[in-house]
Amino acid sequence: xxxxxxxxxxxxxxxxxxLAALEALHRVNDSVRxxxxxxxxxxxxxRDFVPVDAIYSIETDPWWRLFYESIPDLSFESSxxxxxxxxxxxxxxxxxxxxxxxxxxxxxxxxxxxHLLRTLGLPEPPLPDLWKQEIAEIIIHPSSxxxxxxxxxxxxxxxxxxxxxxxxxxxxxxxxxxxxxxRYCRAYIGNDSGITHxxxxxxxxxxxxxxxxxxxxxxxxxxxxxxxxxxxxEDISVDEVLQTLKWMI
Numbered sequence: 001x002x003x004x005x006x007x008x009x010x011x012x013x014x015x016x017x018x019l020a021a022l023e024a025l026h027r028v029n030d031s032v033r034x035x036x037x038x039x040x041x042x043x044x045x046x047r048d049f050v051p052v053d054a055i056y057s058i059e060t061d062p063w064w065r066l067f068y069e070s071i072p073d074l075s076f077e078s079s080x081x082x083x084x085x086x087x088x089x090x091x092x093x094x095x096x097x098x099x100x101x102x103x104x105x106x107x108x109x110x111x112x113x114x115h116l117l118r119t120l121g122l123p124e125p126p127l128p129d130l131w132k133q134e135i136a137e138i139i140i141h142p143s144s145x146x147x148x149x150x151x152x153x154x155x156x157x158x159x160x161x162x163x164x165x166x167x168x169x170x171x172x173x174x175x176x177x178x179x180x181x182x183r184y185c186r187a188y189i190g191n192d193s194g195i196t197h198x199x200x201x202x203x204x205x206x207x208x209x210x211x212x213x214x215x216x217x218x219x220x221x222x223x224x225x226x227x228x229x230x231x232x233x234e235d236i237s238v239d240e241v242l243q244t245l246k247w248m249i
Contacts, residue, residue: 015043077099111216129203138189187205
């Protein structure tokens with residue numbers, strides 16, 4: 001068994017884009033078992049895709065100490081640290097981890113998921129397909145991490161979809177519960193957000209509405225993902241979204 005420590009403290013969408021790299025690593029070495037350090041509610045998503053032994057918060061002892069000192073008696077064969085700052089990686093080496101690899105988590109070019117795979121020198125794995133539609137509802141998530149990323153016409157969209165849609169509100173469920181709910185719906189529509197990345201990666205028919213962010217770098221990846229991108233979000237019409245939805249389902 002190869003016990004590998006992953007240090008990745010990031011938002012939901014960034015971590016979903018990181019899952020392909022973890023899956024690719026497991027495909028080339030099926031004996032690898034991951035211990036993840038970062039933000040646990042987000043990291044829990046990995047359990048559906050790779051073998052996870054444990055998940056820890058980077059804000060708790062002893063892990064937060066890696067920002068300024070080594071930790072004795074760490075029993076890992078290797079560690080991957082996706083951080084710009086080299087301090088954590090250096091302290092893991094001082095802690096006795098024999099193989100420590102560090103890379104910048106953000107790309108200078110190309111898509112973010114491709115960049116993360118490239119840091120490990122691994123090819124893209126097949127995209128997951130966990131979509132198993134059992135309910136007829138279309139899930140809509142009108143929020144994101146920034147007001148500038150929020151499409152302004154969700155109220156009109158939900159009114160026109162009527163009872164066929166369900167609006168997913170912030171804090172409605174844990175991420176794990178949201179993941180379970182998404183994979184059984186008919187389709188998903190959302191902004192540039194972590195939940196949109198999750199829906200797409202699961203294989204759910206997903207419409208992602210992009211404006212200020214470039215989807216060539218930060219767009220969701222998935223078997224049934226469709227991105228509508230216009231520089232001004234308000235230029236994406238409800239009719240265009242409904243047309244895309246009709247084509248997808």
